[in-house]
Amino acid sequence: MFGNKALKSTLLVSVLALAGLTLSFQANAACNLVSTVDGKPLAIKAVDTDTPEAKQFLETCVNPYTKLYAADAEAAKKGKREYNYNNCTGCHGGKLEGVMAPSLRKDGGTGAFDTKWVYAKNATDKGMFESIAGGTPGASGGTMFIWHNQLPGKTGDGLSTDQILKAIAYIRLNYKGDGEKTWLK
Numbered sequence: 452m453f454g455n456k457a458l459k460s461t462l463l464v465s466v467l468a469l470a471g472l473t474l475s476f477q478a479n480a481a482c483n484l485v486s487t488v489d490g491k492p493l494a495i496k497a498v499d500t501d502t503p504e505a506k507q508f509l510e511t512c513v514n515p516y517t518k519l520y521a522a523d524a525e526a527a528k529k530g531k532r533e534y535n536y537n538n539c540t541g542c543h544g545g546k547l548e549g550v551m552a553p554s555l556r557k558d559g560g561t562g563a564f565d566t567k568w569v570y571a572k573n574a575t576d577k578g579m580f581e582s583i584a585g586g587t588p589g590a591s592g593g594t595m596f597i598w599h600n601q602l603p604g605k606t607g608d609g610l611s612t613d614q615i616l617k618a619i620a621y622i623r624l625n626y627k628g629d630g631e632k633t634w635l636k
């Protein structure tokens with residue numbers, strides 16, 4: 452009888468331990484970002500100064516600003532500011548029409564990539580974040596710099612996770628290309 456009881460409590464402890472393990476896995480769930488250049492992991496971590504939106508993205512790969520801007524023009528002005536103030540306009544144009552870099556509106560132009568994404572993964576917010584944060588290998592003929600402030604080789608002081616997410620949501624808002632806006636799903 453004693454043996455049976457001991458077995459039961461051992462079992463109980465194992466079940467509890469397993470549950471604890473599952474819980475801690477969930478708590479550590481992360482959006483595993485990889486470089487568009489070489490597919491290696493991008494070492495971007497949540498930091499104390501991150502907004503709740505940035506932290507949510509780093510855990511879930513969902514950019515909360517994308518849906519917010521689609522519904523709230525006032526909020527979307529913050530995305531426009533990130534895009535304009537960080538000189539994205541210099542290469543992609545003030546109306547995202549593409550100047551010396553591909554159009555981000557994807558509604559036409561003279562370049563091969565003015566109607567489609569240079570990298571198919573940029574159709575997802577995770578993919579586009581990776582391309583802006585960690586730079587690109589130049590499939591269109593030019594490359595994007597590394598923008599994230601936690602990565603070596605960053606442009607100037609670099610941009611925070613939150614700034615990049617806002618710029619992405621603004622780019623999504625201005626998309627005029629074909630097909631479904633999968634990022635709103």
Ligand code: HEC
Nearest residue numbers: 539542552568569570573587588589590591593594595618
């Ligand atoms: C010096 C010029 C330059 C600047 C400044 C620049 N970009 Fe780019 N960007 C490029 C080029 C060139 C590409 C194409 C990259 C490639 O082919 O690998 C690109 C690609 C992109 C793409 C992917 C486009 C696609 O069709 O897949 C996004 C998104 C993007 N840039 C966003 C931004 C944002 C946001 C900023 C400002 C923070 C910015 N860019 C600033 C030159 C620039």
